[in-house]
Amino acid sequence: MNKKYRTEQDKLGEVKIPKNVLWGIHTQRASDNFAISGRHVNSNLIHAFGAVKLAAARVNHELGYLPDEKFGAIDRACREVKNGLLDGHFITDPLQGGAGTSTNMNVNEVIANRALQIIGEEPGNYDLIDPLEDVNLHQSTNDTYPSALKVASIDLIRKLERKIVALTESFQKKEKEFADIVKVGRTQLQDAVLTTLGREMGAYADALARDRWRVYKCEERLRVLNLGGTAIGTGISAPTKYIFQVAKELKDITGFGLARSENLVDGTQNNDVFVEVSGIIKALAATLKKIANDLRLMSSGPKAGFNEIYLPQQQTGSSIMPGKINPVIPESVIQAAMKVFANDRIIADAVSSGNLELNAFLPVIADSMLESLEILINITENFRKFCVEGIQPREDELKRGIDNSTATITALVEKIGYKKAEEIAKQAEKSDKSIREIIISENILDEEGFDYLVSAEHVNKLGSKK
Numbered sequence: 001m002n003k004k005y006r007t008e009q010d011k012l013g014e015v016k017i018p019k020n021v022l023w024g025i026h027t028q029r030a031s032d033n034f035a036i037s038g039r040h041v042n043s044n045l046i047h048a049f050g051a052v053k054l055a056a057a058r059v060n061h062e063l064g065y066l067p068d069e070k071f072g073a074i075d076r077a078c079r080e081v082k083n084g085l086l087d088g089h090f091i092t093d094p095l096q097g098g099a100g101t102s103t104n105m106n107v108n109e110v111i112a113n114r115a116l117q118i119i120g121e122e123p124g125n126y127d128l129i130d131p132l133e134d135v136n137l138h139q140s141t142n143d144t145y146p147s148a149l150k151v152a153s154i155d156l157i158r159k160l161e162r163k164i165v166a167l168t169e170s171f172q173k174k175e176k177e178f179a180d181i182v183k184v185g186r187t188q189l190q191d192a193v194l195t196t197l198g199r200e201m202g203a204y205a206d207a208l209a210r211d212r213w214r215v216y217k218c219e220e221r222l223r224v225l226n227l228g229g230t231a232i233g234t235g236i237s238a239p240t241k242y243i244f245q246v247a248k249e250l251k252d253i254t255g256f257g258l259a260r261s262e263n264l265v266d267g268t269q270n271n272d273v274f275v276e277v278s279g280i281i282k283a284l285a286a287t288l289k290k291i292a293n294d295l296r297l298m299s300s301g302p303k304a305g306f307n308e309i310y311l312p313q314q315q316t317g318s319s320i321m322p323g324k325i326n327p328v329i330p331e332s333v334i335q336a337a338m339k340v341f342a343n344d345r346i347i348a349d350a351v352s353s354g355n356l357e358l359n360a361f362l363p364v365i366a367d368s369m370l371e372s373l374e375i376l377i378n379i380t381e382n383f384r385k386f387c388v389e390g391i392q393p394r395e396d397e398l399k400r401g402i403d404n405s406t407a408t409i410t411a412l413v414e415k416i417g418y419k420k421a422e423e424i425a426k427q428a429e430k431s432d433k434s435i436r437e438i439i440i441s442e443n444i445l446d447e448e449g450f451d452y453l454v455s456a457e458h459v460n461k462l463g464s465k466k
Helices: 025-033 043-062 068-082 101-118 131-135 141-177 197-222 240-254 264-269 272-298 328-352 362-386 395-404 406-416 418-430 435-441 447-453
Strands: 005-010 013-018 182-187 190-196
Touching (some): 005 025, 013 025, 025 101, 043 068, 043 101, 043 362, 068 101, 068 131, 101 131, 141 264, 141 272, 182 197, 182 395, 182 406, 190 406, 272 328, 272 362, 328 362, 395 406, 395 435, 406 447, 435 447
Antiparallel strands (some): 005 013, 182 190
């Protein structure tokens, strides 16, 4: 007898499983059938599944359906899954057929086999604790999987919100730090009017603040669960008391404001909430991409570009061009945003592809949603820590732009008139003199008058007195 394996059986036949692992025959078949992405199901979903199974076990125990001798071990095993202590035993690919049944069974088998170990038995001895009869009691993949996905999403959304707040505060600090630094403002990448570097940073902060509020409100969209609805939302095979209690128990376990859906059939059929939430986090990705593109452009050069700001140098930029330093953090932000955009498209497609009483494509919805949230958490933190906090102005270059740009002419229009300003712009274009030199040398304004019109105090005024 081969002691390295144990044999488990289902209606399709027997399968050998490594003796020291906690998964069982359903997981092994899924692992063999769905070797697709080379990745495993997102660990956040697994941890949330542990919480869902814990809630179900506690309600089943309270109602007398799960005896004491099984409940204690199952309760502990569920908590270990929830706390990430058994992550190495979850091996299913995130892209799987069956609406997530393979992942649900992976969870059921790991909990059952770990519970068997806790009571001193060998994995696979399902006569004592069974993955389906005990761990999956009064449940279906179709209510546990989407409920676990919502719990995992809420957890990540809370983390993301904190990262957005930190990044917003970094831009707010830069807004104050750069409040008096005047620079050329641009529209369509052409010189337009004067602004301040502080105002640009403040605009980024305000955009992120809106994203933070939208992300915060996502939790409201995710808190309603179809848990207790079992297969299609009718609650078939589950006791009424269980149906009414299980979502409340999960609320107590997670500390999230969860509630049972008033229409469990709707909650099982329709997953439009994930399209909505994905759209909201896509808006954050769009904000981050826009800001990163701006910083990348403003830091371009250092000699043949805008060269208006200094970004922290994180690594050398070329294997062939000595001394080249690239804006690698903004570039990584842009790529992360592109990935979130792509995931949003996948989620919309998968949600709209559901049929009748169930959406069979929840696995790709879950994989895309949780990946986007994790990417945004990480890239928002990286952006703040490795880029935004270290931004510094290149004041000499900014001043040179003010002295020479037609944007400066616009600042003088109120004082000298449009026609005269246009003449000076043409003169500056044809000569080697700066706008400042022309204005002062021709006594149109003295130095003090010119300097005031291009000062932060004047530039930051909202409108003018007429």
